Amino acid sequence: NAGVMQNPRHLVRRRGQEARLRCSPMKGHSHVYWYRQLPEEGLKFMVYLQKENIIDESGMPKERFSAEFPKEGPSILRIQQVVRGDSAAYFCASSPVESYEQYFGPGTRLTVT
Amino acid sequence: AQSVTQLGSHVSVSEGALVLLRCNYSSSVPPYLFWYVQYPNQGLQLLLKYTTGATLVKGINGFEAEFKKSETSFHLTKPSAHMSDAAEYFCAVSNNDMRFGAGTRLTVKP
Numbered sequence: 001n002a003g004v005m006q007n008p009r010h011l012v013r014r015r016g017q018e019a020r021l022r023c024s025p026m027k028g029h030s031h032v033y034w035y036r037q038l039p040e041e042g043l044k045f046m047v048y049l050q051k052e053n054i055i056d057e058s059g060m061p062k063e064r065f066s067a068e069f070p071k072e073g074p075s076i077l078r079i080q081q082v083v084r085g086d087s088a089a090y091f092c093a094s095s096p097v098e099s100y101e102q103y104f105g106p107g108t109r110l111t112v113t
Numbered sequence: 114a115q116s117v118t119q120l121g122s123h124v125s126v127s128e129g130a131l132v133l134l135r136c137n138y139s140s141s142v143p144p145y146l147f148w149y150v151q152y153p154n155q156g157l158q159l160l161l162k163y164t165t166g167a168t169l170v171k172g173i174n175g176f177e178a179e180f181k182k183s184e185t186s187f188h189l190t191k192p193s194a195h196m197s198d199a200a201e202y203f204c205a206v207s208n209n210d211m212r213f214g215a216g217t218r219l220t221v222k223p
């Protein structure tokens with residue numbers, strides 16, 4: 001059973017470009033969570049999704065950031081018009097239905113130049 | 114609202130010494146509590162969790178944690194540190210969603 005997959009592992013974007021981060025949850029998991037980790041800081045919750053639904057996006061910046069988890073395919077975190085402050089590690093986690101335990105992917109490290 | 118406080122952003126111990134990483138939480142309902150470990154440039158790996166039942170929880174790599182409701186604490190311990198334990202450790206509390214502490218970086222000196 002493969003774990004949570006994230007790609008790319010490293011992503012470099014220039015200011016103003018778009019960044020697309022992908023997350024494939026573990027098999028059988030229908031809940032996906034995105035977190036951001038800034039250097040020397042802990043994990044900050046961004047968004048919680050189930051298939052085709054955003055359940056909680058209280059941690060998402062109001063502008064430029066969006067997330068989706070379509071019926072088919074991976075969850076996508078999109079950052080439009082990236083700025084230097086978006087440089088961080090973005091982690092995805094998944095959990096099965098009615099479980100509080102989350103399984104984390106290896107993360108995508110975004111660098112904005 | 115639930116939250117987690119990890120006391121001490123950096124902890125340094127000698128190899129073979131006791132490891133104690135502190136975590137206090139606040140939650141309006143009985144919480145689920147977790148400790149995760151993060152090695153450099155990697156994702157988070159679950160060390161152990163408390164849901165219900167026995168308050169002393171044993172995890173991987175010789176770690177354990179005790180849920181103390183009266184103290185709202187869930188401190189992580191290991192009797193004897195190993196060099197390979199050097200990593201970042203995160204405490205987390207979960208009801209409907211999960212909230213993480215800021216992390217504690219453990220350094221193990223030879």
